[in-house]
Each structure stands twice: as structure tokens, then as C-alpha cells.
Amino acid sequence: MTRAAPEADRQSELDDRYGRGRRRRIDRRLGWGVAGALLVAGLAFLLFGGWQTGSTIEFRDLAYSVVDERTVEVDFEVTAPPGSDVVCALEALSESYSQIGWKVHELPASDQRTRRFTDTLVTTGPATTGIVKSCWIR
Secondary structure: OOOOOOHHHHHHHHHHHHOOOHHHHHHHHHHHHHHHHHHHHHHHHHHHOOOOHHHOOEEEEEEEEEEEOOEEEEEEEEEOOOOOOEEEEEEEEOOOOOEEEEEEEEEOOOOOOEEEEEEEEEOOOOOOEEEEEEEEEO
């Protein structure tokens, strides 16, 4: 005696056999795609969204003067949170923009947010400019 399969089971077998059950897989793929896109957007926001602006430091070159063939003076301004020790890297460049002098300038903590400094760099050849390469909080 054989039993006839219920209509729902038979329909399910036909759907599986002929690929009509893909709708659920497409919905799952769409869900994973949206979740991945949201994850990437969240990471981009954290990296580029400005969460690190609490301890910003700014610097700018004000002037430079070539003292002689082996010396250049750099005049610069640093804006940092009050009470923080700051370190700046100064650089002297040649006519071809190659580095011919380098110095690390340590700035002591101060109550002032913006301060102006002048430092002298010794070079290995004639300099055409002196710049602040970067500054950071120690």
C-alpha cells in the first residue's frame, strides 16, 4: 500500500527541483550585502569622521631665511592644546627639493594655545627653503 504525499510536500519537492525556492536565498544575500555596506560605512565614519579632533595640532611656516651656505632659519607657528608638550620636525630643502638639513624641535608645555618659534638648521649644502615637516604631541 503506497501513501500519497500531501500536496504541500509535493509542491516543495517541485520548487526545490526546478529552482523556485531561490527567493529566500536572494533575500539572504541582499541582507548580507546591506549589512556589509553598513559595516563599511561605519568604519569609514570612524576613520574619517573627525573623532580624533580632540587633540588637534596645527602648524604653519611663517618665514625662512638663508643665513649662509650651511645655515637656514625657520620661523613657524604652532597651535596645540594648552599644557601639551609638542615636538616638530624641521627640514631644509635644496633647489631640487631634496632634504639637506633636518632637526627635531621640542616645544615645552604652555598655557598659550598658539605660539611662535624660530630655529636654526645646519645644512649639508645651500638651502633654498626651510619648512616644518610635521608636528605631534609627545
